[in-house]
Amino acid sequence: MTDTTLVPPPHVVPTVFTRDQLDWLPWLEPLPVEELTDRHFAGLVDASRANSAYFRLLVRDPDVLGARTRTDKDIFYNPEAGLPRAERELAAAAASRLNGCIYCASVHARFAVTFSKREADVQKLLDDGVGVDLGERWNAIVAAAVALTTTPITFGPAHVDRLRAARLDDAAVADVIQAAAFFNWANRLMLSLGEPASPPAG
Amino acid sequence: MSDIDVIDRLLGIAPGSALDRIRATRTEARAQAQASYRALFNPDDMAGIAQQERLAVAAFVVGLHGQSAVTEHYAGALAAAGATPALADAVAAAAKAATGQGPYGSYPAGPLSVEDQPGATWRVDGRIAPILGPRLTAAFEHMHLLILHPRDAGPTALQALLDAGWTTTDVVTLSQIAAFLAFQVRVVAGLGALATRL
Numbered sequence: 041m042t043d044t045t046l047v048p049p050p051h052v053v054p055t056v057f058t059r060d061q062l063d064w065l066p067w068l069e070p071l072p073v074e075e076l077t078d079r080h081f082a083g084l085v086d087a088s089r090a091n092s093a094y095f096r097l098l099v100r101d102p103d104v105l106g107a108r109t110r111t112d113k114d115i116f117y118n119p120e121a122g123l124p125r126a127e128r129e130l131a132a133a134a135a136s137r138l139n140g141c142i143y144c145a146s147v148h149a150r151f152a153v154t155f156s157k158r159e160a161d162v163q164k165l166l167d168d169g170v171g172v173d174l175g176e177r178w179n180a181i182v183a184a185a186v187a188l189t190t191t192p193i194t195f196g197p198a199h200v201d202r203l204r205a206a207r208l209d210d211a212a213v214a215d216v217i218q219a220a221a222f223f224n225w226a227n228r229l230m231l232s233l234g235e236p237a238s239p240p241a242g
Numbered sequence: 243m244s245d246i247d248v249i250d251r252l253l254g255i256a257p258g259s260a261l262d263r264i265r266a267t268r269t270e271a272r273a274q275a276q277a278s279y280r281a282l283f284n285p286d287d288m289a290g291i292a293q294q295e296r297l298a299v300a301a302f303v304v305g306l307h308g309q310s311a312v313t314e315h316y317a318g319a320l321a322a323a324g325a326t327p328a329l330a331d332a333v334a335a336a337a338k339a340a341t342g343q344g345p346y347g348s349y350p351a352g353p354l355s356v357e358d359q360p361g362a363t364w365r366v367d368g369r370i371a372p373i374l375g376p377r378l379t380a381a382f383e384h385m386h387l388l389i390l391h392p393r394d395a396g397p398t399a400l401q402a403l404l405d406a407g408w409t410t411t412d413v414v415t416l417s418q419i420a421a422f423l424a425f426q427v428r429v430v431a432g433l434g435a436l437a438t439r440l
Contacts, residue, residue: 043410045397055352067397068410100411103285104418107277114270121267139345140393169357191344191390192308193431200439210436214264217432218271225425228388229417232395 043069051237054142057166058238059149062142066234070096085109097233108225115218123208123215126155127181131216133162134185135223138170143236144227177206185220245284247276252311252430253437260440261433275429278422282415283319290412294323295378296419298333302382303420305337306389307427313337332373336382340364344390361391380406381416388420 048065070093071080081087083102086109089095098105116128123131129152136144145166152162161174170186173179180202187195195217203213247255249272255261265272283296297320304312321330346361364386371379380403387399403413 042407043404045401045404047397053350055350055354057354067400068413098414098418100414101281101289101418103281104278104415104422107274107281108418108422110274111271111278114268114274118268118270140347140349142349188428188432189345191306191342193428195428195432196435197438200436204439210260210264210440211267213436214267214433217436218268218429221425221428221432224428225421228392228421228424231392232388232399232417233414 048235048237052240054146054236054238057137057142057145057149059146059153059163059166060238061150062146063237063239064092064094064143064230064234065237066093066097068097068233070094071099072096082106083109085113094230094234098229112222112226115215115222121211123212123219124155126152126158127178127212128215128219129155130162130165130178130181131185131219132223132226133165134170134182135189135220136227137165138186138189139224139227139231141223141227141231143230144223146236148223177208180206180208181216184216185223188217188220189224245276245280247272248279248315249275249426249429249433252315253433261437264436265433275426278418279426282419282422289415290409291415294320294325294329295381296415297323298325298329298374298378299381299385299416299419300423301330301333302337302340303385303389303423304427305334306340306342306386307423308341309427309431312427312430328373332370336366336370336374339367339370340382340386342390345392347391347393349393363387363394364390376406377408380408384416385420388417389424 045067046069054062073090076090080099080102083099083106084090084095085106129148132148133145133152136148149162149166153159164172170182184195184199184203187199200213203216297316301316301320304316346359348358348360349355364383366374366379366382384399384403387395400413
């Protein structure tokens with residue numbers, strides 16, 4: 041029997057980039073919780089992710105999901121050296137803004153605000169896009185994330201120089217690269233396997 | 243397929259070099275990027291997607307990025323997996339024909355519509371499609387969407403894959419191939435640029 045796509049229930053479609061908590065509705069059938077095996081839980085990494093339709097869809101290929109999740113966690117959560125967490129999140133939000141992933145941008149804009157306390161600047165990035173002026177250090181990070189997100193990739197030695205001039209060391213530059221690159225992975229899954237939904241009005 | 247770290251190999255990273263030390267600050271990301279590569283292209287269980295199909299899709303996806311060293315790697319792996327010269331040529335020709343500039347696409351109607359950059363939905367050339375067959379033809383058309391205009395994605399595009407014989411689980415794996423490679427080529431391009439300044 042040929043599989044079919046899902047029709048999401050009626051919902052409010054977000055039409056702006058936002059820091060609101062959004063929902064995500066799959067276009068393909070996630071695995072039912074009761075069908076999850078030990079191998080699936082190994083792929084989910086955190087058992088609580090079994091509550092998420094997104095992760096229960098991706099867990100159809102559990103080994104890839106597990107490796108993807110562990111890559112993600114090290115790039116963003118490893119506290120050793122490199123770029124401050126706020127700026128890893130900024131790179132993620134900038135890549136998501138350029139690719140047009142309203143869901144991913146909402147999550148990582150919230151994290152960027154939590155860790156940087158620069159609510160107005162993060163909101164400007166969401167409202168006005170990747171061309172905004174956020175001060176030279178953030179501008180250099182956003183420009184690097186943008187150059188890594190376009191196809192063809194336009195990131196080059198001049199972006200490295202600009203990041204260094206903004207006082208990023210080599211490990212921090214590598215974090216910008218990996219954070220932006222990782223969101224070119226995440227955005228494509230989030231954008232193509234389902235859609236965001238706003239919380240109901242009122 | 244060997245299990246030498248493919249990003250290291252593509253960048254020519256020598257043990258103890260400056261770039262080796264930088265990658266070592268994110269040991270787990272390095273190991274898990276390689277684990278992702280292995281899980282996608284050399285898993286113990288290929289499930290519903292033959293290795294040759296996985297590598298044909300990969301060669302097409304990296305071809306869209308125009309990163310020649312990465313493209314050569316996947317074209318070589320495709321040949322090693324037993325692809326006929328006709329298939330290898332069809333993959334390369336499709337990638338060349340599909341190359342474009344991204345990301346483009348449209349937003350849900352509303353305030354963001356002013357940012358819409360409508361663009362082509364790419365279709366495999368009628369002379370190449372018979373060589374690829376219906377499964378790879380549908381897969382390549384979806385890969386082009388994911389790489390160059392992912393915000394145009396929707397359930398109709400997924401239904402086209404299902405109609406071509408891919409299962410829901412296959413579509414998850416195909417999507418991971420495109421998305422992972424979008425990451426891998428960017429890490430290689432980014433660290434390659436950093437290497438010129440070390």
